[in-house]
Amino acid sequence: MLKRRRCKVELMKRGISSLSFSGPLEKKIEAAAKAGFDGIEVFREDLVDFDGKPADVARLARSARIDILSLQSLRDFEARPAKDRDWSRRRALRFLDLAGEIGAPLLVVCANTRADTLDDEACAAEDLAWLADEAKGRGLRIGYEALSTSQVVRTYTQAWRIVKRADRENLGLIVGAVHTLVMRESFAALSEVPAERLFMVHMADAPRMNMDARLLTRHFRVFPGQGEQPVGALYAQLKKIGYTAPLSLEIFNDQVRAMPPNTVADDGIRSIRLLEEAACHTPDGPGIDDIAFVEIACSGADAARLKAMLTALGFVHTHSHNTMNVALYRQGGVDIVVNEQKNCVAASYGLLHGLSVFALAFSVRNLPALLERVVAHRGGEVHYHGGPIGPRIPAIRGIGGSFLYLLDASVARDDYYAKDFHPVATAPAPRGLARIDHLSQAVPLQEFLSSVLYYRALFGFDCAEQIDLIDPHGTVRNRNMHTPNGRVWMSLNSSLSPNSTTQRFLNQAAGAGFQHFGFECPDVFAYADRLDPAVALAISDNYYDDLLLRFDIEPELVARMRGRNILYDEDASGRYFQIYTRDINGLFFEAVQRDGYKGFGAGNAPVRMAAQARAYDQVLDFAV
Numbered sequence: 048m049l050k051r052r053r054c055k056v057e058l059m060k061r062g063i064s065s066l067s068f069s070g071p072l073e074k075k076i077e078a079a080a081k082a083g084f085d086g087i088e089v090f091r092e093d094l095v096d097f098d099g100k101p102a103d104v105a106r107l108a109r110s111a112r113i114d115i116l117s118l119q120s121l122r123d124f125e126a127r128p129a130k131d132r133d134w135s136r137r138r139a140l141r142f143l144d145l146a147g148e149i150g151a152p153l154l155v156v157c158a159n160t161r162a163d164t165l166d167d168e169a170c171a172a173e174d175l176a177w178l179a180d181e182a183k184g185r186g187l188r189i190g191y192e193a194l195s196t197s198q199v200v201r202t203y204t205q206a207w208r209i210v211k212r213a214d215r216e217n218l219g220l221i222v223g224a225v226h227t228l229v230m231r232e233s234f235a236a237l238s239e240v241p242a243e244r245l246f247m248v249h250m251a252d253a254p255r256m257n258m259d260a261r262l263l264t265r266h267f268r269v270f271p272g273q274g275e276q277p278v279g280a281l282y283a284q285l286k287k288i289g290y291t292a293p294l295s296l297e298i299f300n301d302q303v304r305a306m307p308p309n310t311v312a313d314d315g316i317r318s319i320r321l322l323e324e325a326a327c328h329t330p331d332g333p334g335i336d337d338i339a340f341v342e343i344a345c346s347g348a349d350a351a352r353l354k355a356m357l358t359a360l361g362f363v364h365t366h367s368h369n370t371m372n373v374a375l376y377r378q379g380g381v382d383i384v385v386n387e388q389k390n391c392v393a394a395s396y397g398l399l400h401g402l403s404v405f406a407l408a409f410s411v412r413n414l415p416a417l418l419e420r421v422v423a424h425r426g427g428e429v430h431y432h433g434g435p436i437g438p439r440i441p442a443i444r445g446i447g448g449s450f451l452y453l454l455d456a457s458v459a460r461d462d463y464y465a466k467d468f469h470p471v472a473t474a475p476a477p478r479g480l481a482r483i484d485h486l487s488q489a490v491p492l493q494e495f496l497s498s499v500l501y502y503r504a505l506f507g508f509d510c511a512e513q514i515d516l517i518d519p520h521g522t523v524r525n526r527n528m529h530t531p532n533g534r535v536w537m538s539l540n541s542s543l544s545p546n547s548t549t550q551r552f553l554n555q556a557a558g559a560g561f562q563h564f565g566f567e568c569p570d571v572f573a574y575a576d577r578l579d580p581a582v583a584l585a586i587s588d589n590y591y592d593d594l595l596l597r598f599d600i601e602p603e604l605v606a607r608m609r610g611r612n613i614l615y616d617e618d619a620s621g622r623y624f625q626i627y628t629r630d631i632n633g634l635f636f637e638a639v640q641r642d643g644y645k646g647f648g649a650g651n652a653p654v655r656m657a658a659q660a661r662a663y664d665q666v667l668d669f670a671v
Contacts, residue, residue: 058323059285062116062295063315064088064249069304072097076107082312082425086114088295089149091142105150116293117153117190117247118146124156125174125209126165126199132174139178143185153188153246155221158197158206166199172212179215190246192221195229195260202232207240219246223297225253225268228276229260234284242289249297250322252278254513268299270318272503273496275512282322294319305493313425314497317504320424333417335506336410336456337534338483339463340375340382341564342435343634344397344405350387352631353402357383359579360566360628360636361479366468373435375464377474380482381566382460384435392432396448402632404561407445407486408452409506409535414441417453417506424504429453436463446490446498447559479574480566484639485536485647489549490559495524495541498559502528502537516652519660520546527647538647548656552633563635565647571624571640575611583612584627584635584658590614597650614651616644623648627655629662 061084068075072093079087087108094101108115121142127135146154156175165171179189193206200206203222210220220240227234237245252274253267271278285294296315303311345353354364357376362383366375372387386393386405393405411417418429421443432442432450445451454463490498502508508528516523521544529536540562542549552562568574575583591609594600598617608615608624616623621643628636639648 059291059294060085061319062086062088062293064090064119064295064297065093066090067296067298067303068308068311070308073107074308076111076113078308078312080111080113082316084113084316086116086293088117088119089115089151090119101145101148108150115149115151116295117155118142118149118151120155120157122157123159123161125159126167126171128163128165140181143182143187146187147185153190154182156189156191158192158194158200160194160197162198164198168209168212172209175209175218176213176215179213179218183217188217188219188246190219190221192223193226195226196264202230203227204236219244221247221249223249224278224281225251225264228253229263234281237284238288245290245292247293247295248285250278250294251296251298252276265299266301269496270296270298270314270500272318272321272500279322279325282326286326302493302496306497310497314500317424317500321504333411333413333420335530335535336412336532339408339410339454340384341404342384342386342406344386344393345402346387346397349402349631354385356582356628356631359582363472363474365470365472365474366464367471368435369467369469375468378480381480386435400556400558400560402634403556404449406450406452407561408454410456411453412456414453414455421505426505436467446501449560480568480638482567484565484567485538486561487538487540487563489540489552489562491553492541492543494559495539498539499526507531516649518544518547518653518656520544523547523549548659555633562633563637565637565639568638568640571613571626571638572607574638575613575626582628584629584662586612586614586654586658590654614648614654616648616650618644618646620645630659
């Protein structure tokens with residue numbers, strides 16, 4: 048097990064709520080412990096279907112070597128009308144007994160949400176003081192948490208006033224990150240809470256959207272790194288005040304709960320490590336410099352179509368493997384490995400998925416440190432894979448089962464091929480495509496959030512805001528990501544619609560995979576003139592008439608694009624020209640010319656997807 052790296056201050060205790068998972072409680076405890084959490088909070092609802100007695104929960108946790116952090120949650124307790132107070136207190140005593148039985152040292156009390164809650168801080172403090180006294184006799188503590196959805200106490204500053212008024216050492220404050228963000232409350236006031244009275248922080252992120260607080264807090268919480276809220280500021284403030292009590296992930300999200308417990312736990316530990324690393328300000332860490340090569344598994348007629356398409360795009364078959372049916376196609380700074388070898392891992396992958404990207408190779412700065420990071424972030428075992436360029440290339444299984452090769456950036460490009468490949472042709476001087484500009488990967492909708500966190504945690508990708516793209520047959524969820532050096536840009540896509548372009552690709556390729564690669568092109572018009580029209584994706588003629596309604600663009604330029612299937616977009620930085628190819632088993636390519644433009648032609652995505660839908664049943668008819 049890797050040791051936790053320390054900043055200048057002690058790291059917080061890592062926790063997770065059992066309600067963040069689906070499945071039986073014993074599986075949740077096992078998954079949390081295996082991922083590296085220090086503790087788990089147990090929701091009362093998880094005990095209802097637990098196959099055992101409450102005391103067995105404590106034994107399970109001890110066996111898994113993980114702490115029980117709390118029992119969640121006593122609700123609607125404080126500031127009840129006088130007629131309900133006796134029942135409320137008798138119920139609370141039963142919660143205390145249950146907390147003791149499962150071995151939880153803390154009972155979480157959520158602010159009252161009932162409509163008849165008394166707006167009386169003195170009454171709330173009196174109730175909490177009584178509960179704390181009862182807990183003290185059992186050796187327990189009480190944590191009081193404000194809810195943005197409660198009737199009266201909606202901010203942690205309100206909750207802290209009540210806790211101070213109750214004045215019991217075993218009564219402390221719990222802060223919920225999402226509730227604080229919903230209420231737009233500053234984290235700065237946490238400096239006024241003594242560290243020993245801040246018993247726990249419930250950490251979660253959320254998308255940037257306006258919605259009802261109940262809907263957001265109950266269904267759309269995500270792990271830090273998956274959302275768009277400033278949760279890093281909360282972590283930084285906790286570090287500043289010397290907080291070392293549990294930081295517990297509390298994720299209420301239907302999509303997350305649909306994932307297996309081990310996946311949820313791995314994502315959770317990744318998200319906490321990202322917060323820790325950001326707060327530690329680690330300089331000059333490992334990183335991805337660029338994409339070294341793309342390996343495509345194929346056979347038969349699809350292999351012939353692929354090679355014909357690469358040739359039509361200007362790629363040259365420059366090298367062949369010495370002992371395997373593997374060819375290297377090159378153009379500019381782009382290397383594409385075409386793997387037709389039988390009886391190998393790539394062939395097995397191809398049998399399952401058809402023609403598909405079997406592997407992507409990253410050129411890595413500080414490779415040993417990145418390999419350590421991959422293991423620390425639950426990226427799976429590092430294999431020294433017998434890939435197309437040698438048997439000692441470190442690799443991991445990526446999303447959807449494809450491989451990610453990790454190559455040392457200090458090794459020259461040609462040195463990787465020198466031993467196992469022999470030249471068969473000389474690549475011509477660059478005349479078309481220069482380098483990989485960006486790529487896209489399609490993932491099942493239930494894996495979308497996990498995939499975002501995977502690339503952020505393992506490889507340090509930064510994220511743009513999540514957007515929805517309109518497909519003729521549904522909506523595609525999209526999030527663009529990029530490496531800090533700006534060399535690798537990737538678009539993650541998923542869709543619930545069964546007939547969308549993204550979902551068709553997932554069905555066709557039997558799972559997640561890299562769907563498209565965009566290549567940088569200095570002059571897309573000259574390139575289009577050399578391109579076989581049968582390769583290009585045919586764009587509707589009406590699209591070009593519509594351009595004149597959308598942009599202040601020269602009609603002559605539109606006329607040049609119209610005959611070449613070139614699409615257009617612009618932003619404040621400049622213009623963008625792009626031309627797409629037809630697809631082979633859902634995989635397609637793109638040539639892009641950027642004249643200062645910073646985006647990826649999102650406005651043209653619906654046009655591209657409509658054109659692909661029209662071409663779906665057609666067969667590539669250029670020469671093979």
